[in-house]
Amino acid sequence: TLRWIRLTQAASPSFFHKDAVAVTTRPYIYRCRSPNMEDFTCWWHPLDNLTGGEEITYLLTYSKEYECPDYTTGGPNSCHFDRSHTSVWTSYCMNVTAITPQWNYTSKGLCLDVADIVETEAPINLTFVLTDAGKDETGHNVRLSWVYPKPEDLQYGWITLEYEMQYRQVTEPDRWKVKHPLREPLVELLGLRVGDYVVRVRSRSHNNGLWSKWSSPLLMNIPDRLSSGKVLVLILVMGVGVVALLVFTFGIMPHSKRIKEYFLPAIPKPRIMGIDPLLLKKGHLEEINRHFSNFHGYRPPSYSEEVLPVWNTRGKGYSVQFSYTVNGFYEY
Structure with a gap:
């Protein structure tokens, strides 16, 4: 038995404009997404050729006899399939029917496999660490890392993630450099010159071509001089070197002849006992x-x-x- 749900939608105000033209004359399923191959959601465009105050009901059916199990979890004009209604080895063929007092409008049929609609989440917490402050001629080394926001989606092993990272200088808006594919949520960039950079990263399933949305862009600054911590380390290293040189000069050099005789003793000349x-x-x-x-x-x-x-x-x-x-x- 099909379960009906009634949604009320007012006509678009632009419809009453003399130049307005109906954009959608029947529903259209425009997107389906599974974040983990264990559940998925589909969305459709509603009708927009309605008169004011007209009531409309949407009904999504699949496999010719089953109705959408959840119209609310995915938001307006959506259908959500939870784990109990999702199978990786099942092909889902569905359509949406808009029921109005005057007529019913049915979308074109859409068939899909859950493995083909896997779209992962955008990475979060993109950060960087300056690992090596070299000279301006060689540039600086930077280690970038990020976090996948829903690790529980990966615990059953259905999805193996890969990442793509893009970066560019702020002054070059159209010259993105790409690092792909990345198997781990980190990467090291070598030889970056001084300046400001924009970095972003996205993810996808290794077995699917649908990329996630881009992460929030990270503004990364490569300084033109060493940080205070690096300067302190450099001073300590130079100090130890100077002390070692002084110890060698004033402690070892005066005894160099004795040390040489100890490690390289003189070879005695041949002689006959008792003869001068x-x-x-x-x-x-x-x-x-x-x-x-x-x-x-x-x-x-x-x-x-x-x-x-x-x-x-x-x-x-x-x-x-x-x-x-x-x-x-x-x-x-």
Whole structure:
């Protein structure tokens, strides 16, 4: 049994103007939306070719035999389907009939699947944090984040969100830069130059093409100098560096020779125990032989003097030269 609901709507004042023309001669379902694939709402345009004080009743039917379960939750000229009347695997074919005392006006039929009308909510609480204040040549880094207003719509896993973020400089109204797709409700912008920016973000289901409305725009200012907190950190870092340099200069440098000797000790020269190195340099062979005679099997070298003729290189014949033989080897 169909349930009737009676709505009274006055005719538009412009209808009585001599140039007025009826815009809608029958109802028209212009929008259906599901925020979470668990319920949905449809809206229609009412008739506007009515005379003053004329009563009109709207009736929405679907699947040829069922009437709209809720005419009030979605506002005027709407029908809301709650969870008990919504199924993802059901195709809904519906139309709206306007019933007047003179005639009934029925809209064109509309068929839909709930998965095709998913339209998510606009993100809220869009904020930014300046993460790195670099030089003007490199720009600044900014981390932006936002919140989805109805997390309970996501708890059953029907919807996987993705986001699109747009930003531009205030002085360039038509030059939006886009970051998409974003899987998480945050993004970091790198190398932003000093100035004022406008940022906005929207969301949609990963499996559907209907975007939500844009979030409230965020005015973001990139300063041209470091904040007081950054300046304090910079001063502390420089102070620690100066103290470390002073400690190195006055504490370590005076002891550098001792430290070098500790880590790089001198390599001892080769020597023979019991023999003065000066004897080797001065060539005192008798003293050296006396020391070596203590070793078993050591025999002092023998010396002999011979006279050898040597050819004079200047062409004057032979000359006489004395040589000494040490253990069979000649020494001149």
